[in-house]
Amino acid sequence: MKKLRILLADDHIVMRTGLRALLEHQPNLEVVGETENGRETVALAASLRPDVVVMDVGMPVLNGIEATQTIVTQCPTIAVVILSMHADESYVMRALKAGARAYLLKDSAAEDLIGAIQAISQGKSFFSPKVSRILAEDYVRVLKQKGAVDTYDLLTSREREILQLLAEGRANKEVATALNISAYTVETHRSHILQKLNLHNSAELVLYAVRKGIIS
């Protein structure tokens, strides 16, 4: 079995050492490089072509989110796992927009990192349970404060199905195959979903799914 090649990006050496120890316990994972700032990470990702980049947000020179954006744009096959101190949706949203596939809290990295890498290697998204919980709580609270209707109720069961698959990170074509419908129909459903939920892009769609607890 081919090992997943991983690049570690964190400006703290203690953190990198800990993460490396954590990852190297797994037989199917291999750490191929370590970097300590965003620009270095972008360069090394381009030359090493790892499968996964584990990326710290707060790094000097170029921060983790901007580095993610550059890497994903340059090599869409590289999956980025964001490691952050913040469970706030501003960070989650920005990470998703930048093209990250997983968002983990540093204080729960020990529990979640292996699971996250496995999930994204299967083409799914992953969020720390704590992040999902906080986002969901915020969502429910705001709905309650505004006295607004939960727009999720507006979706048909087919749309909910498609929402989950899309939010897990699958492409239109994959969804079409899984449900045995045409890619064109999936696209139509997708735009209906965005309209009903008042969302504008895939990142918002994923965030919505996390908030609703549809994915984790």
Add this chain to the structure above:
Amino acid sequence: MTNNKLDTLIASTAQGRRQFGSRAALFAGFGTLLILMAIISIDSLYTLEAFENHNSHIRQDFAYRENTLEQVRIGIYESGDILSDYAVVESDPQSQERLRTEFQSIRDETAASLKACIQSLPKEKRESFQHLAEELDRYWSEVDPIFALPATQKKGLGHSVLSGGVHSQYAKVLAITKEVRALNDNELKETDRRIAEAFAQFRRRLLVLAVIGFSFSLILAATTIVYAGRLEKSVQEKYRESLQAQRELKDLSKRLVEAEERERRAISRELHDEVGQSLSALLIDVGNLTVMSSEDGAFRLGLHKIKTLAENCVNEVRNMALLLRPSMLDDLGLVAALDWQAREVSKRTGMLVDTVDENVSENLPEEYKTCVYRIVQEALNNCSKHAYAKNVRVVVRQEPKHLRVSIEDDGKGFDASRVRGLGLVGMNERVSQMGGVLKVESDPARGTRLRVDLPLPNASADSGKLSS
């Protein structure tokens, strides 16, 4: 700097003393000018009045003497007529007696007038009149024998007496009268000349005084102008100094705010990056240990305790760091930081905070981000603490040359014209440092609306929209 201030103080005290001196001099100058003008006026009035009095006296005296001379002349003529009537024509004793009486009365009156006139004259002018009086007396004494003649003799004698000494004396008196009158005339002319001379003298004095007054006024005017100029200059200097002081104060308060923000950011970063990251690394190591360890229950329990403790510490440190200065402001920009703040405030207070951003650039200059963030923070604090608002709407809009922020609540409001405090002073300070304007509209019925308008430097207006 302190030395400088002291020097300025000493200099200004000395200047004050000098100014006091020049002021006193100016007062004295103006006082002297006023007194001088008063003296000139009083002197002129007095002199003119004296001239008038003198002149009318002289005219009166002249007229009096003239009258007296006229009386003497007329008396001589009349006495001549009476004499010839008496001596030559009238023989009736009754008429003769009447003529004698008439003659006597003319003689008395004339002598009395002349005497009175002489009495009124000053001694040095009496001579000519005295001479006249003597000649007149001689005339009378020449005439006396005629009246003393018996009626029978007078017809023959009368003629001879009349044509003799009487007649020549008569002519002599008239001649003297004429002479005296000429003298009197001369004296009047002489007086007129003297008056004219005195007038000329007076005019000269007036002219001199006027010239002195005028020169003095000129000097005074020049001094006043110089003094006023110096005052103006010192006022301008003071104004400049106060402007400078104001600028320094403003600069100082700006630096204070900047220093505070810098400190907050430094401490926040330190907490977040050093303490937080180290604790996170610790957690990962604990996780690694947990994986490596076998099934020893007590050891795993200990590890779990360490993990819980470290997790609490991480949360603690993260919250402290965020309170000091949210990392979003530096990592994600103003909009993300405001959104986060809105969510936090909503969570903490139950107040619903809505944020709307229009066209706000992610690359706003640092001081704009901080300024807006801190103002919104303070305003939200007011909304929940003082206004008891249920809904707040925060709008940030970027225009080519302005960054506009408005914070509206539905709380209880206040009288914006009277209430200061509520952090408004601090907000105003921040806004004015950026050259912006802060407006507060509040109405107890409709809540409060805070508007901030910051002018943007031209360079930052380009970056456009990246978020939302």
